[in-house]
Amino acid sequence: MKHLTLTFIICFLIALPHAMAQQPGWVLVIHGGAGNITPARVAPEKQVIYEAKLQEALTAGQQVLAGGGTAMDAVIAAVQFMEECPLFNSGKGAVFNAEGKNELDASVMDGFTGKAGAVAGVTIIRSPVEAARRVMDSSQHVMLSGKGAEAFAREQGLQMVDPSYFHTDESWQEYMKVKERLEQEGRKGTVGAVALDSHGNLAAATSTGGMTFKKYGRIGDSPVIGAGTYASNESCAVSCTGHGEYFIRNSVAYDVSARMLYLGETLEQAAEYIINEKLKSQGGAGGLIAVDKNGNISMPFNTPGMFRGFVKQGAEPRVLMFR
Numbered sequence: 001m002k003h004l005t006l007t008f009i010i011c012f013l014i015a016l017p018h019a020m021a022q023q024p025g026w027v028l029v030i031h032g033g034a035g036n037i038t039p040a041r042v043a044p045e046k047q048v049i050y051e052a053k054l055q056e057a058l059t060a061g062q063q064v065l066a067g068g069g070t071a072m073d074a075v076i077a078a079v080q081f082m083e084e085c086p087l088f089n090s091g092k093g094a095v096f097n098a099e100g101k102n103e104l105d106a107s108v109m110d111g112f113t114g115k116a117g118a119v120a121g122v123t124i125i126r127s128p129v130e131a132a133r134r135v136m137d138s139s140q141h142v143m144l145s146g147k148g149a150e151a152f153a154r155e156q157g158l159q160m161v162d163p164s165y166f167h168t169d170e171s172w173q174e175y176m177k178v179k180e181r182l183e184q185e186g187r188k189g190t191v192g193a194v195a196l197d198s199h200g201n202l203a204a205a206t207s208t209g210g211m212t213f214k215k216y217g218r219i220g221d222s223p224v225i226g227a228g229t230y231a232s233n234e235s236c237a238v239s240c241t242g243h244g245e246y247f248i249r250n251s252v253a254y255d256v257s258a259r260m261l262y263l264g265e266t267l268e269q270a271a272e273y274i275i276n277e278k279l280k281s282q283g284g285a286g287g288l289i290a291v292d293k294n295g296n297i298s299m300p301f302n303t304p305g306m307f308r309g310f311v312k313q314g315a316e317p318r319v320l321m322f323r
Contacts, residue, residue: 024295025313033189037305071203094209111202111231192239220244226254242286
């Protein structure tokens with residue numbers, strides 16, 4: 001018996017370092033939108049500002065993960081920072097719809113529980129991504145829209161603001177130009193974050209002001225679970241940005257996970273195929289960020305650029321804009 005016990009202890013000690021080596025550290029990836037982002041369109045002084053704000057967003061989520069916090073808390077922290085930053089198309093500084101109003105969408109998904117929450121078409125909730133989380137945690141629903149979502153957020157004690165809070169001169173001037181040209185384009189982008197925490201759990205969050213000059217109560221992929229946001233501990237966490245209609249039709253965020261689980265593809269293989277082959281062949285522009293259960297990341301896009309960044313445990317953060 002003593003011999004068996006000693007043998008077991010020795011085997012355990014031999015296997016322990018290997019098991020610990022297999023456990024990935026925490027990871028955080030963020031995006032600030034994909035589009036016609038090139039050095040010619042983003043002045044050098046503006047590039048410095050974007051890089052600084054992406055770094056700050058990474059830091060907000062990194063502090064949560066480094067302190068042993070959850071992936072969900074980390075993605076919320078990163079996205080909330082970007083919602084408060086007028087450089088991006090979410091929260092303050094979001095683009096205007098055809099009526100000259102800001103309509104905001106957001107969603108979250110927890111890879112551990114499989115639960116999800118979303119809000120769409122809200123106009124007075126200061127942090128749409130926090131409202132999405134409350135829908136997930138404090139209601140029996142997955143998505144709430146418009147006035148119903150706002151009434152729920154008010155009941156939850158979330159901070160409500162006058163619609164003018166989201167208005168910035170830059171977004172208004174962009175709206176006026178688009179209105180004048182009757183076209184739908186802009187340089188600002190949806191924001192999102194995905195994370196793997198030290199407990200091995202994944203989470204994703206996405207927040208947006210939608211498409212500039214959008215009409216008829218249009219809702220894109222950002223608040224749609226499986227299209228713009230998805231997370232499962234069995235595979236990966238994904239947040240998307242781009243022409244939402246294509247991402248909805250192709251269930252892009254879920255498709256990354258599905259290809260990994262059903263076809264045995266790596267995260268990079270699945271994400272690259274969907275963005276740079278499948279969507280591109282259809283004329284769908286955009287990109288995504290993803291992290292898998294092993295800490296691998298992917299950030300493909302088929303546009304000239306995508307605001308993005310990542311940080312891994314024990315490594316320095318990196319932010320990028322162009323190819």
